[in-house]
Amino acid sequence: MSITNLLENWSDFRQQHPSDDRPHREYKWAMSIDLDACTGCNACSVACYAENNLPVVGKEKFAHGHSHHWIRIERYWDNDGREFADQGAQFLPMLCQHCEAAPCETVCPVGATNHTADGLNSQVYNRCVGSRYCNANCPYKARYFNWYDYPTTDNVWPEPMNQQLNPDVTVRGKGVMEKCTFCVQRLTVAKSDARSEGRSVLDGEVQTACQQVCPTGAISFGNLVDPLAKVGKQWMTQQVELNKDKQAKDTAEEAAKLRGYRILEELRTYPSVMYLEQLRESAI
Amino acid sequence: MYCFLRLSVLLVGLIVSASSYAANAVQPLTTADDLGPKVEQPIEFPHDRHAGDAAKGGMEINCMYCHTYARRSIVAGIPPLQKCIGCHQSIESVRETPRIKKLFEYWEAKKAVPWKKVHDLPDFVRFNHERHIQRFVFAQNKPVQEACGYCHGDVKTMTVARRQKPLSMGWCVSCHQKDHPVDATSTKTTHGPNDCWQCHK
Numbered sequence: 080m081s082i083t084n085l086l087e088n089w090s091d092f093r094q095q096h097p098s099d100d101r102p103h104r105e106y107k108w109a110m111s112i113d114l115d116a117c118t119g120c121n122a123c124s125v126a127c128y129a130e131n132n133l134p135v136v137g138k139e140k141f142a143h144g145h146s147h148h149w150i151r152i153e154r155y156w157d158n159d160g161r162e163f164a165d166q167g168a169q170f171l172p173m174l175c176q177h178c179e180a181a182p183c184e185t186v187c188p189v190g191a192t193n194h195t196a197d198g199l200n201s202q203v204y205n206r207c208v209g210s211r212y213c214n215a216n217c218p219y220k221a222r223y224f225n226w227y228d229y230p231t232t233d234n235v236w237p238e239p240m241n242q243q244l245n246p247d248v249t250v251r252g253k254g255v256m257e258k259c260t261f262c263v264q265r266l267t268v269a270k271s272d273a274r275s276e277g278r279s280v281l282d283g284e285v286q287t288a289c290q291q292v293c294p295t296g297a298i299s300f301g302n303l304v305d306p307l308a309k310v311g312k313q314w315m316t317q318q319v320e321l322n323k324d325k326q327a328k329d330t331a332e333e334a335a336k337l338r339g340y341r342i343l344e345e346l347r348t349y350p351s352v353m354y355l356e357q358l359r360e361s362a363i
Numbered sequence: 364m365y366c367f368l369r370l371s372v373l374l375v376g377l378i379v380s381a382s383s384y385a386a387n388a389v390q391p392l393t394t395a396d397d398l399g400p401k402v403e404q405p406i407e408f409p410h411d412r413h414a415g416d417a418a419k420g421g422m423e424i425n426c427m428y429c430h431t432y433a434r435r436s437i438v439a440g441i442p443p444l445q446k447c448i449g450c451h452q453s454i455e456s457v458r459e460t461p462r463i464k465k466l467f468e469y470w471e472a473k474k475a476v477p478w479k480k481v482h483d484l485p486d487f488v489r490f491n492h493e494r495h496i497q498r499f500v501f502a503q504n505k506p507v508q509e510a511c512g513y514c515h516g517d518v519k520t521m522t523v524a525r526r527q528k529p530l531s532m533g534w535c536v537s538c539h540q541k542d543h544p545v546d547a548t549s550t551k552t553t554h555g556p557n558d559c560w561q562c563h564k
Contacts, residue, residue: 193558193559195558195559195560195561196556196558197558199560201558201559201560201563203559203560203563204487204563205485205487205563206559206563247489247564248564249486249487249564250486260560263560263564264489264564267489267491267560267561271491271493271494274494274497275493275494275497
């Protein structure tokens with residue numbers, strides 16, 4: 080891929096926004112998270128550590144904001160003047176939202192973050208030079224910078240712990256921005272298997288690590304193009320549309336009936352993750 | 364005189380440093396003729412004898428007889444020693460040759476042959492053998508040795524396999540940009556994907 084070819088045929092390499100004339104054809108991966116089911120148990124976060132070779136950085140580095148949880152549980156206390164224990168909490172798993180018009184993509188000086196044909200926001204580690212511009216531009220703060228050379232100098236996987244690393248995912252080195260990939264290693268395997276059998280990936284055939292471990296089944300993941308997919312049905316019943324920044328829920332008459340929303344939609348990032356509003360009172 | 368001495372000291376220093384640099388220099392990824400580094404194998408496996416044309420003394424064994432995982436997995440795989448022995452225990456004529464003797468030494472010691480990797484891609488690259496074999500051998504009906512040989516070179520003429528192609532990203536993409544027929548009969552063509560996450564991980 081010569082740079083002249085890349086520049087002359089930029090439109091071929093750059094995936095278009097779905098509201099443009101090139102919508103997603105075969106796959107558009109999307110997620111929905113039911114906050115009513117989420118108990119804030121952190122299993123998704125732990126599964127992500129195991130699946131994606133994330134380093135456990137320790138208390139001190141965590142305090143400096145150098146942690147690497149690609150999916151984190153945000154915690155919100157009820158704001159009605161009660162003290163802790165009776166205060167009640169709401170949980171919200173926050174991960175890369177795989178925005179269609181991702182603010183991180185446009186600012187990368189080396190094009191290390193791109194949009195794939197499947198509507199994923201890709202991060203290519205070996206191209207990243209660590210400017211952290213994408214992180215500065217991400218409204219969800221879902222990108223994590225690797226400050227240390229974890230595999231070698233900060234020996235977080237001492238022998239024989241390195242044996243449990245996932246061979247389908249790179250062990251990232253120092254100076255690289257990383258983030259949730261929707262477990263792209265599983266997606267490529269599922270797509271390849273389906274292609275060998277001459278069909279598309281079926282709904283439920285591929286799961287992300289966080290979805291797989293969620294004890295309450297709060298996370299659903301699938302192909303939005305597939306009319307039979309659970310995620311697509313959820314998006315449809317909640318009347319959430321991918322390329323809109325004002326949904327039916329935003330109108331006064333529908334607000335009470337519909338639960339689905341996307342975070343910071345009004346920034347027009349068109350995220351691929353839909354959250355379902357919490358219904359019940361908080362646990363206590 | 365003093366001036367000469369200084370000059371000669373400088374020259375010697377230069378030569379020594381230059382030669383030590385050359386000795387420590389990392390072997391370039393590709394040399395002028397796009398040949399990879401020579402890899403010393405524990406047993407010099409003669410690919411030409413096994414896969415080569417019958418007219419040249421080869422046995423025309425299909426690549427996938429030994430690299431059996433290529434058609435159904437990401438990696439092509441190296442055959443287990445059992446597969447070598449399976450044939451060789453009934454081939455009496457070569458039983459006493461040094462290489463086969465070595466082979467049986469490994470077998471009797473119950474040790475795998477520690478073959479060295481010749482086509483070693485970096486950790487951040489994902490290459491799927493199955494995808495390419497399914498596409499070119501099974502869908503397009505290309506001869507196996509041509510399909511495999513596109514990336515691995517003309518292995519059937521080699522003894523110990525050596526990397527022939529650069530296997531760089533630009534080289535991969537140059538093929539992904541070409542239009543390949545979908546199958547042996549149709550005129551429809553498609554090219555390979557160009558999204559980064561297809562190959563990078």
